[in-house]
Amino acid sequence: MSDGFECFKHVGLALDPIHVGTGGARLGRVDLSIVRDPVTKIPKIPGSSLAGVHRAYVAMAEKKYPGCAGQGQPDTSGAGGHCCDPKCPVCTVFGFAKGKDSTTGFTGLAAFSDVHIQLFPVATREGPLWVTSPEQLRIAGLSIPEDANADAVYRKSTSSQPLNLGWLLLPVKALSEHSCIRDELNKLGVPKHILDRFGVVPDRLFSHVVNSNLEVRTSVSINPETGAAEEGALFTYEALPRATLLFWEVTCKNPKHFKIGNKDIEAANNKDKVHSLVKKAYPYLEHLGIGGMGTRGMGRLRVLEPNASSNHSSEIEQSDKDKSQEARH
Template sequence: MAPFVQLHYLLIATDPVHIGTGGYRLGRVDNSIVREPGTRLPKIPGSSLHGAIRAYAARIYENPAAAGQDHSNADPDNCPVCYTFGYIKKPAPGQSPSEAGGFSGVVSIFDAQVLLFPVHSMAGPVWVTTVPLLKAAKCAIGGDVGEPPAGSAHMTLSRTSPLNLGWLMVDVATANLSITAPEGWSKAEWDAVAGRIVVVSTSMFAQIVNSNLEVRTSVSIDPTTGAAASGALFTFEALPRGTFLTMDVAVDDYRTPADRQAAFARAAQGQSKDPAKPLPGKAWQGPTDVMEAGLHALAWLGVGGMGTRGFGRLSQVGDGIKEAYGGVQ
């Protein structure tokens, strides 16, 4: 058995998603979203995903203290959520933090990167991507095609005339291109867009994405007048609904079998911390099950800002693709 395993997930934004930077960016919107520094492509940070997934898993297990900063009240040695994501015990009087004990988590959740980005065109909505992104996601590309020339695009549409991607017009380099997702991801969501994929050059992709982000305007209401408060208008951007993203999770279960057995004694039987409430869905046999339970909750409760105002939901497409160290498992 491999000492560690990596899982590759495909996600789709079922709402606009806003993961803010906590600051301002001149020229476009007041509240901007997180971007990769080198490419300027939006992403969902692993820290945001990790926090939301852990919090939802703790709620599912009926142990909300397992999501907090101090896990002393969570019975961490016997909690599958603490085992999966790590925990720190509060030092007793006279104890140092190192004496109190704690363990690092056994799962690492990495940034979710844009794979297919929805853009309007005269042919209807299309999903824009690049050859390197498709190859990194292990998608099969039919024919021996590389990056399209500047100002043109490969596409799965049956089209010969130029196509607009938002405000940008591109020529057709290759039509009827075949792009196939890995077997575990080829579900209804992927099949719905597979015939509407446009592959552009890497140099154009960031420009297309940043020009077609969703931008919303909000205002604070003055409770006295019921009208907009003076000077309270602000704008913010978000990844649009329909964006496909890839996310990797590494599982390194370094703990002892005895530690694992103690942590999963109840969850492996389908039981939460509350004896009156069984776990919804399947029993948790290990840390991957805990992480996936929290991941599935993103489809209901979302991640990021303005979740009570129609933002944030992400759904998993298909199954996670499991890759053991040294080869596919």
């Protein structure tokens, strides 16, 4: 942690499938594909999409919508646009372009990283398994398993029976760092029912597992006069499935090091205040969502609260044992 900035880690649970599209139709197995990392081909949500939806929702919460929520340029009459006021919680936290009352722009006090998959749910014959990889753990600053190199599923179970991840059948091996990774995930607020059902696969397999298990839906436009499907209006689109665990960071700058128009920033006086303003978007994310296809049951994202008490794996395991004993009696 620095006096100039502080990074806050966040984990979100997808309550619905999430579709953040590439902006147009493409040739392939689906018409509307989602954004992927250009190198690993693993789906992600760009930081710009996250920042934009946060700005809109914080503007709603602070009753600054729509003026301070959009692109910020006034109309031809000079009305509207960002207020550019050092007292405005939206303009100071998220920044603004050159406006009618400002000679220069301001980058804002909060910076958003891309949103990466932390744990990806996959259907198996033993029920859902949340899969990750060493690189996805490294992005979140978690322990990196050194033995997860062979083509296998590394998890707590030591069963010799192979396990299917969708269409892929892999042997199962014991994960020596399971307890340590489980404890770190618990600190981030990952639900307990997921902590016992996660596995690690090598980086070279993770993108294949994810891309072959995305949710794909088919939609068609309906003619309002006939109530029947429009001819030639059938299209398909993909999305991150429900119950995907996502990770991102928000870097909050210290307001005392910045000025707007030679005036001190009054909307926030420290890094924690900047972060608290960002967090005002969380209830809206859970109910209004992020990305497209919101009218088709997609987009809701619940931001999980970190466990300040950081229960250790041994305590969680003891609680599970107690529940099992109670169930038997």
